[in-house]
Amino acid sequence: MLVIFEGTSQVETTVRAVLADILGLGAERVAAFTDDTPLFGALPELDSMAVASVLTELEDRLGILIEDDEIDGEMLETFGALVQFAARKALV
């Protein structure tokens, strides 16, 4: 079942901006990300240290708290998965 959250587009904009700012990716490159764009393992900039920075920056910008046991490979697999995860945290 696909759930569309109200305000998901704002969350998506924030996730895009965080990836651009933290990983130092160009604006056009990040603008071209779709739900299926692979992240962890596919973006050389996204190493394990950068994952920690991306999640912490998302916490600050969205006003959410991410527990360590919520962090897994799945949420970072694609851009869409990361947006869905962030939206679930931000919009409840």
Place this chain on the structure above:
Amino acid sequence: MTGPRFDRYDWAGGREAMLRFGPDAGPRVVAVLPLFEEANRTRAFLVAMLRALAGRGIGSILPDLPGTGESVVETRDLRLPDLRQAFAALVGTLGVPVHAVAIRSGALVDCDASLAGRWRLAPQSGGDLLRDLNRIRAASTMPDEDGFAGNSLSATLLADLQDAVPYAASRTVKLESDPRPADARYPGAPLWRRSEPGSDAALAEVLAADVAGWIATCGG
């Protein structure tokens, strides 16, 4: 006249290095880098800010605090009270109004000093810093028991950080992307979270202007 000069200062626990920028007369800025990894990521940026301040006629000092930078104190012997004492000792020797300019967790260090004012960029509490450190350690591919991204930190320091909060600021500045309260916001990326941070010349210039304006209004 305004090029950086190497110098030293003494505190109760020894002698440390510092960089001086700009004129040696008039009000002085003493700048504080964040602790640990974020210090490496923001050093070039803070130096760019201090050079821009020198261009505006404001002299500044960037000290190595005990256990940071070129200090002979080992990272595992770094203690929060020592950082505060060394910073206060340096400020006490200057004999002019001193304004602290701190980035992130650098704001945890200036509480014992006698200052004309405290300016902060995106200040971070000790609790939030610990959360970052623990997450970095958890993410590390080579975990070792005491290591936080290559920093070996004592249990005493970690306990001191847990409850450390920045002393009340005179002015707090944040990036536009940070939704929390601030006196002013400027566009820019959080260099302190980037693995390849570089610097940001435009932001350094804008923040130097903010600091200079703040010093002018709070009377230097």
